[in-house]
Amino acid sequence: MSSWLIAIDGGGSTCRAxxxxxxGEIVSRGLAGPANVATDPQQAAAxxxxxxxGALAEAGLPAGALxxxxxLLGLAGARQLGRDGRSLLSLPFSQVELVGDGEIAxxxxxxxxxxxxAILGTGSTFLARQDGKIRSVGGWGVHLADQGGGARLGREALKSALLSRDGVRPRxxxxxxxxxxxxxxxxxxxxxxxxxRQADFARHAPAVFDAAKAGDSEAEALLAAFTKEVEEMLAALVWPGCRRIALMGGLAPLYAPRLAPPFAGLLAAPLGDALDGAVRMGQRAFFTA
Amino acid sequence: MSSWLIAIDGGGSTCRAxxxxxxGEIVSRGLAGPANVATDPQQAAAxxxxxxxGALAEAGLPAGALxxxxxLLGLAGARQLGRDGRSLLSLPFSQVELVGDGEIAxxxxxxxxxxxxAILGTGSTFLARQDGKIRSVGGWGVHLADQGGGARLGREALKSALLSRDGVRPRxxxxxxxxxxxxxxxxxxxxxxxxxRQADFARHAPAVFDAAKAGDSEAEALLAAFTKEVEEMLAALVWPGCRRIALMGGLAPLYAPRLAPPFAGLLAAPLGDALDGAVRMGQRAFFTA
Known part of the structure; x- marks a missing residue:
């Protein structure tokens, strides 16, 4: 048994190691391209x-140490594949544990x-842990979910702009x-x-928050609807004794001030990021009796 | 100059001739696959x-008569391409006039x-003609428009079903x-x-109308929102002297009873379909001085 572990945070655009x-002390890091196990398992494995x-090299260790x-792999798409996901990845580690990217976050x-x-980024993810048990709502991807997500918000904003251009709505x-x-x-x-791509649409999402700040009523209406989507998901997860809600993702600081009670009062800064979570889960999986 | 004209109604799934x-009497008809000039001009031309x-053969005329x-071509995608559309199509007719599929409808x-x-089908189109001048709103495709459209409605219904399945909404x-x-x-x-494909999503749209009839509150809420979208587009087109609104497309009979005044009172049965319109426009283009 090695005295090191590799923790992976693999998403739709990058893979961090x-x-x-x-x-649990992180000694070095590595970065590579996408690692969505459901979309492209071969690319994910590579x-x-x-x-x-990259992480081994930065630590001065030989590639063979792998x-x-x-x-511990936290990968986008792991939830869709379930137990089958691991067998799709042929990997040179001594042991492999596969969980979803939501779980490590x-x-x-x-x-x-x-x-x-909750992760509020290009898409969205909503998870709760209560008495150690994890529940999730949403997270079914951009076609059928992504409540509050930036790609959908950006797209709706463009749609609204076209309505303004057509004279249907004020400009x-x-x-x-x-x-x-x-x-x-x-x-x-x-x-x-x-x-x-979804990330391209999402790039227009911050403009909606900016415009709302400047008093734009269309932007305000869009954000009211999207914030309501987020609150609906939180409401399905919250329980009477729940004491913290951590928002992650690029839109987290933009949504946070818009949340109504009781959610506003429960907001807590995330203790760490998803890679920190993968390390912690790896420690438990590989280094505890 | 031939004494015959060919009229074409070319859409995203079929092309009718x-x-x-x-x-203006139609003597024969033909049918082939998709003819969206913006998506695939070569396929459209073929x-x-x-x-x-097919129409010539049915009339007993030789293929060379073409x-x-x-x-007169009324084609999906013509509006996106504008005047360039015609040059993309290399066609063996004596003369060609290209207009949008909305115009012939x-x-x-x-x-x-x-x-x-208004066409309320897989997607949607909204056009008005006032003093002979045509105005349009929407019609920018499924990503950025299609207000009231069946593909979007079907997709939103699936999304709502997943929320029910996750316990976020009643089932x-x-x-x-x-x-x-x-x-x-x-x-x-x-x-x-x-x-x-969009048509696959649209296949789930009628279920929303059925469920609303059966008293399902989620279906009712979805239809209220989608009907409001349609009314917003109609409101942008209607004018004080407007005396008729014709709804076309597969969802037209389902939306019609849901429209509020003043739109409800202006509903009039379409006089003919888009192919009839293409024939009429062809007559004007080719057979009048």
Whole structure:
């Protein structure tokens, strides 16, 4: 048994690795491309290995040390595949534990505490841990979920801008900003939407928060609806004794001040990030009796 | 100049052709696959010719007669391309006039009258003709428009069913119907959504109207929101002297009884379909001085 462990946080755009000792101290890190096990298991496996080798190299360890290390993988898409996910990945570690990217984020955000963790980024994830048991709502992807998510918000904002351009709705700051981003040419915006990835749509989400701050009523209405979506998910997870809600993801600081009670009063800064969570879970899986 | 004209109604799933005389009487018809000029101009051209040749054959005319016929093409995607659309299509007709699929539908539905025409099908289109001048709102496709459209409605219904399944919302008739369609397995529903075409999503739209009739509150809320979208578009087009609104498309009879005044009072049955409109426009383009 190695005295090191590899922790992996693999998402739809990047894969991060940490090399940690039995005490959970991270000694080095590595970074590689996407590692979504449901979308492309081969690519995921290659990027997991690349990120892990990056961490080994940074620590001055030889690449061959990989086969002596156990690895805790928190991967996007793991939930869709369930138990089958692990067999899809042919990996050179001494042991492999596969969990969802939501689970390592929950562990990272809450540490040993019970509570709720929501990721509000390009998409969204909502998990709760109560008496050690994890529950989740949503998280079914952009077509059928992603409540509060940035890709959906950005897309709805573009849609609203086109309605303003067509004279269906008033033309305020939000519409002006978004139409200007496409040279005031709706055909360019439509072409963008036809080939845009979720992250491309999500890039227009912060403009909605900015426009709302500037008093734009369309932006305000959109955010009211999206905040209500987030609150509906939190309401399904919260319980009478729940004492903390940690928001993660790029839109977390933008949504936080908009949440109504009781959620507003339960907000707590995340203790760590998803990679920290993967290290903690790895410690428990590989270094405790 | 031939004494016949070819009229084409080309959409995202089929291309219909009519062979008509100068009096506008349709003597034969043809049918082929998709003809969206923006999505795939080569495929569109091939299917336009195939449909037109089908109509010639049905009338007992030789395939070579095509080159003597002028053709009025009403094609999906024509609006995105504008004037460039025609040059993308290399077609063997004596003359070609290209207009949008919305325009031929408007002409078919309203004939010589002013008014509003909305297509509520897989997607949606909203056009008005006032003093002979055509205005449109929406129609920017499923990513950024399609207000009231069946693909979006079907998708939102599946999303709502997953929320019921997760315990976020009550589980009524709509959720039961849709979850049962996927063997009560959310992973199957998510996999469907990942590869579904717009028409596949739209196939779940009628279930929403059925469930609302059965008193399902989720279905009712969805339809209230979608009907409001449709009314917002109609409100942007209607004018004080407007006397008719014609609804077309598969969802038209389902939405019609839900529209509020003043729209409800202006509803008028379409005079004809889009192919009839293409024939009328062809007559005007090719057979009048």
């Amino acid at each position: 940490a090399l940690a000792g039995p005490d 990027n997991i290995v690349a990120a892990a080798q 086969s002596a290390c156990p690895a 929950l562990e990272g955000a809450l540490g040993p505490h019970d509570g709720i963790m 305020g700051v939000l519409a002006e900003t978004l139409l200007a981003a496409f040279g005031d040419d709706p055909a360019r915006m439509v072409a963008f939407a036809g080939s845009a | 009519a062979l008509a005389g100068p009096d 299917n336009i010719v195939a449909a037109a040749q 080159s003597a016929c002028p053709a 408007l002409e078919g539905a309203l004939g010589p009258h002013d008014g509003i025409m 009524g008739v709509l959720a039961e119907t849709l979850l049962a369609a996927f063997g009560d397995d959310p992973a199957r529903m998510v996999a469907f959504a990942g590869s579904a």
